[in-house]
Each structure stands twice: as structure tokens, then as C-alpha cells.
Amino acid sequence: MSRPGRDDAPDRLYTLTGGRSRPAADVSFDLVSLVVAESDPAPGMPSEHAAILRMCARPTAVVEVAAELGLPVSIVRVLLSDLLVQGRIGARHPRSAASPHRLPDPDILEQVLVGLRNL
């Protein structure tokens, strides 16, 4: 399962975030929150930030951003919160994930069923 050069020392990934392990903003990015770029990459910006802005020209889920960047989700959440604070991205959070123990809204379930049957 290991990827050479990364899994051997995950701690050093935190150099990307200046040692921070939690997001700056008071927001929680769900795995499936959809990220949308609000600005173009700017010269001199960290390459990960620029990559995220390019990737998110169209809505892109947090987990897809992580996979595309080849970075752990927790690191990506920190990068995204930085971009959100700077107003460079917007986030569309899932409507059905408010509570882990609550059943999803029947309207949402109906939309999911219709979508699946149309596949």
C-alpha cells in the first residue's frame, strides 16, 4: 500500500502547511464538499494553491482534490481553508450530512433514486 517517498515520513507533509495540522478558518470541509475557484492562480503563489485553483475551475470534491494532488485529506483541508480565508475559493457543503445519526431527507433520497435508475 505504501507510496515510495511519502508514506515513509508523513509528518514532513506538514511543512506544506507551515506545521499546522488544522484549518485556519472556522469551517469544516467534508470529503464531498465541492470546491469552486473564485480567482485565477497568481504569480508567486504556492504551487499547491495554484494547482487547486486550476483544478477547481469547475466544482471539485475535496477528496478529488486530495487524490489529484497526491496529498492526504487532512493536509488538503488546511490548504483549502487558507484559500477560503483569502476569498480565492468557495465551498458548497453537503446538505445531507448535518448529523451522522439522522436519516437523510426523503426529497434527497428520491433524487438519488431517480439519478441511480437513470444510469
Added chain:
Amino acid sequence: MDSATSEPPGGRAELAAGADNGLKIVIVGGFGAGKTTLVRSVSEIRPLNTEETMTQAGRGVDELADLDGVRGKTSTTVAFDFGRITLDARNVLYLFGAPGQERFWFLWDRLFSGTLGAVVLVDTRRLADSWYAIDRLEQHGTPFIVAHNDFGGPPHTLEQLREALDLDPEVPLVRCDARDRESSKNVLIALVEHLRTLYARQTSPSSPPVPQEAAP
């Protein structure tokens, strides 16, 4: 293992500009039960792999409060596969393949909260891998169905399987071929129909429980 960074020429399949609601379903099962195969058969993108870094101290602790421990303790990295289904112009469904063994459960608690429900994919050659997953889903109150991925091994009736898994009579049990798109799609539909039944029962507590047995 697929690399997350080597995309095929032509780039990613993009979501509609108006997509604004991400939904989650988790597929859980033991090694080799066919989780990634199922995700692959219905996903509109090649299943991607990503990972999460967390500390052992993070077990059982909610959200990100534990990650401070990363400075002083050894981190561990867990990988998981996922795929995507665009349901309509606004809704997009993500399928996550997650290992079912006990040592991975801390990953579930943290990453998969808010999931619509779960599919336990059962390989009859490794039933024990399913027991733990079913126990945990019941404890968590996460709605789930069980799907028997039929590899054409020794035949088991669904009744035998239900008994072997000590499955609640109300939990749907279906047979599938995870390699087949229609079959995998029907597993997801069975889960969502089960959720709808549970919701209807929750909102009308006086009605009797409806036993479910999905057709093979």
C-alpha cells in the same frame, strides 16, 4: 495500485458548473471482497485512491481535534478508493471503498460521517471480515444492506447467508456481481430504497416494521 496523479490523456471528467450537493455511500468489505470492483463498475471516473494521515491518538476522537498529536507521535497513513456518479445537475454521489477490519474503523468514524448509508460486500470465503463491519454499523446506527458478491463459488442460499451473518431480518440481503454495472447499480438502489423505508417508519412510529427481502 493506481497512482492518484497519473491521469489519462484528456484530463478528468468534470462536474457540471451547477453541482452543489455531494453525497456519500460507503462500500465496506474484507480484502478481496470486490469493493473496488463494484466502485469501478458504476463510477464515471476511474476509481481514485487517496489517503488520510492521522495519529493513533485519533482513535475515537471526533473530527480534527486530535491531529495536534502529529508533532509528538507517530502518524499512520490509511488509503482508500473512491468513485463518482453524477446523479443530476446538482447532486453528485461519491462511493468510498473502505476496508472492514477492526484496525481501520477509526478511519470510518472520522471520514465517513454523514454518509447516506453503507453496503457490506460479503465474500463467502471470508465471512468473518463481515461480522465486525456489521456489528459496528449496527452500533453506530448507520443504515446498511448486505450484498453477496457471487464469484460462482460453493452455492449458498440467501437464507443460509443471513443465518451465518446473524443478520437482522429487516436488513436487506441481495446477491450481486460486482463486475457488472447493472448489478452494482441495483445494489445501490436497494440501499436507497431501504433508507426510504427506514425514513417512512421513523416518521410513522405506529406502523409495524416491514420485513424486506430483496430479489436476487
